Amino acid sequence: MKISRKLYSYYLAWPALLIYSVFFVIPAIAGLYYSFTDWRLDRTAIKFIGWDNFERIFTDKTLLLAIKNTLIFAIATVIGKNLIGIALAVGLNMRLKTRNILRAIFYSPSILSILVISIVFTPMLRADGTINRILDAVGLHFLSQNWLTNPSVVIWTIALVSIWQQAGFQMAIYLAGLQSISKEYYEAATIDGAGAWRSFRSITLPLLLPALNINLMLTLIGGLKVFSEVFVLTGGGPGNSSQVVGTIILRSFGEGSWGLGTAVNTLLFAAVTVIAIPLLIFMRRKEVSE
Amino acid sequence: MSYTRKLAWRGYLVEGFLILVSLAIILPLLIMIFGSFMNSTEVLKFSLRFPKEWLFSNYSMVFREGGLGRAFLNGILITGVSSILNIFTSSAAAFILVRRESKLANFLYMFFFMGLIAPMSTITTIRVVQWLGFYGSITSVILIYASLNTAFSVFLYSGFIRSIPKALDEVAFLEGANTLHVFFKIVTPLILPVNATVAIMVFMSVWNDITIPLYFLTDSSDWTMPLSVYNFYGKYSRDWNLIFADLVLTSLPVFILYLFCQKYIVSGLTAGAVKG
Numbered sequence A: 001m002k003i004s005r006k007l008y009s010y011y012l013a014w015p016a017l018l019i020y021s022v023f024f025v026i027p028a029i030a031g032l033y034y035s036f037t038d039w040r041l042d043r044t045a046i047k048f049i050g051w052d053n054f055e056r057i058f059t060d061k062t063l064l065l066a067i068k069n070t071l072i073f074a075i076a077t078v079i080g081k082n083l084i085g086i087a088l089a090v091g092l093n094m095r096l097k098t099r100n101i102l103r104a105i106f107y108s109p110s111i112l113s114i115l116v117i118s119i120v121f122t123p124m125l126r127a128d129g130t131i132n133r134i135l136d137a138v139g140l141h142f143l144s145q146n147w148l149t150n151p152s153v154v155i156w157t158i159a160l161v162s163i164w165q166q167a168g169f170q171m172a173i174y175l176a177g178l179q180s181i182s183k184e185y186y187e188a189a190t191i192d193g194a195g196a197w198r199s200f201r202s203i204t205l206p207l208l209l210p211a212l213n214i215n216l217m218l219t220l221i222g223g224l225k226v227f228s229e230v231f232v233l234t235g236g237g238p239g240n241s242s243q244v245v246g247t248i249i250l251r252s253f254g255e256g257s258w259g260l261g262t263a264v265n266t267l268l269f270a271a272v273t274v275i276a277i278p279l280l281i282f283m284r285r286k287e288v289s290e
Numbered sequence B: 001m002s003y004t005r006k007l008a009w010r011g012y013l014v015e016g017f018l019i020l021v022s023l024a025i026i027l028p029l030l031i032m033i034f035g036s037f038m039n040s041t042e043v044l045k046f047s048l049r050f051p052k053e054w055l056f057s058n059y060s061m062v063f064r065e066g067g068l069g070r071a072f073l074n075g076i077l078i079t080g081v082s083s084i085l086n087i088f089t090s091s092a093a094a095f096i097l098v099r100r101e102s103k104l105a106n107f108l109y110m111f112f113f114m115g116l117i118a119p120m121s122t123i124t125t126i127r128v129v130q131w132l133g134f135y136g137s138i139t140s141v142i143l144i145y146a147s148l149n150t151a152f153s154v155f156l157y158s159g160f161i162r163s164i165p166k167a168l169d170e171v172a173f174l175e176g177a178n179t180l181h182v183f184f185k186i187v188t189p190l191i192l193p194v195n196a197t198v199a200i201m202v203f204m205s206v207w208n209d210i211t212i213p214l215y216f217l218t219d220s221s222d223w224t225m226p227l228s229v230y231n232f233y234g235k236y237s238r239d240w241n242l243i244f245a246d247l248v249l250t251s252l253p254v255f256i257l258y259l260f261c262q263k264y265i266v267s268g269l270t271a272g273a274v275k276g
Helices: A002-007 A013-033 A052-057 A061-092 A099-111 A114-124 A130-137 A154-179 A183-191 A198-207 A209-222 A227-232 A246-255 A258-286 B002-035 B057-065 B068-102 B103-117 B124-134 B138-148 B150-162 B166-174 B181-191 B192-206 B211-216 B223-237 B240-275
Strands: none
Touching: A002 A154, A013 A258, A013 B124, A013 B150, A052 A061, A052 A258, A061 A099, A061 A209, A061 A227, A061 A246, A061 A258, A061 B002, A099 B002, A099 B240, A114 A130, A114 A154, A114 A227, A114 B002, A114 B192, A114 B223, A114 B240, A130 B002, A130 B103, A154 A209, A154 A227, A154 B002, A154 B166, A183 A198, A183 B192, A198 A209, A198 B181, A209 A258, A209 B103, A227 A246, A227 B138, A246 A258, A246 B124, A246 B166, A258 B103, A258 B124, B002 B240, B057 B068, B057 B124, B057 B166, B057 B240, B068 B138, B068 B150, B068 B223, B068 B240, B103 B150, B124 B138, B124 B211, B138 B150, B138 B211, B150 B192, B166 B181, B181 B192, B192 B223, B192 B240, B211 B223, B223 B240
């Protein structure tokens, strides 16, 4: 195309390229470099120190725990948000009287700030809080917990709060996917004698793959980048038991150990890329072409 | 006949169950809303009940003490300018990248696409902003938000611009229009609904965010509402009625936006779900 070269001049793309490069790409590349240095607040000369920062990450107990917590949070929220999201979407795709109001209710927490949700849940999750009182009242006393102060459950609690807030967002994407599936497929399946589960497995799931694909990506990447929930609900505590990569970066920044902080960030970058890109390619291949 | 009855029963069962589950969503939100009108001892039960007396004064108190007027304006300025900036730059870039169909354009598209996946490198971004000389300013935060949302917006715009026939711009070119004309006179009117979608998505995510203001806004007079609330929450940790009132006020703008602009939010979600 000869004309396209002259007519669609690149200058229209420059502003976006400039803003995106200066405030996102250049810092990312600089971060890659600085993660191999002893860059600190109190140091004027920055030295290259090879893999030292990474060695420290993998020997420091708190940092290792933060990585483990981040993975737990990411996996728990990916599974929770997507299972609940699909279940809600399938249910709310049926012809129910209260369908529209229920959709709005389930979606509504996701438009609010994570900060709002986290603060609302803080008093409810105390030992004598609303949630334990409800559990007692319905005879599930054995589930009562010190949700935010027991070091071995705290990260799971934070994951539950995040699932509570965001599953409705996933539901909305699944609903959009479901609505693009033609009713005729189901009618044909019913005539052929397929039951509800069979229809779900053979029609709904395969045709829902684009929605599943985007939801898995969103929840996984979002899960690995988790920060605000932890910051507001526990600040990484009690002790360091709910630290995640995001809060460690804030702490390193505050302490002035910037080299270490960027190294943690680089690790997150690597993890997200290594997990997300193959998943993206794999899911694209499995999608049903119509 | 029996089959349709079975279906109807299944419908009631599902509906009943979903209504029950929806209580788990409503309950915490109602505790917050009712609690925001209670006095400071009544609220401490954190259970679902109407306030004995509706204290609207909590709201005026929070508004004064929490510096919310200022924070609201900061939020409007930051979200408004960054979403407008994002809409112009991203749609223009997507237009060129889609129409070019060259190797370089493809590469640039992937270059933007990486931004959807990669996490931002906060500490080095701070250094870049310091080096440019405006660390701590609202301008820096606006530019950072514009850049963080570029990937998503370019991705969304590309999908829509691809569906606009190229013949439309070719006719205009033949009549002597230049790229800028074609973009503003032909493409922009056609993607107006997408602009609304992007504006709302960017507005909601920027309005609700606390991470960027936490790192980049050093002066509390520049803070947005959520960060002011966080500060207030630390200071008045015993007055839960005021904290709840503060949370309600912070949520109000996005809630109103959601009520009036649902259509555009749904179309944004649909684009993701159907096109993948």
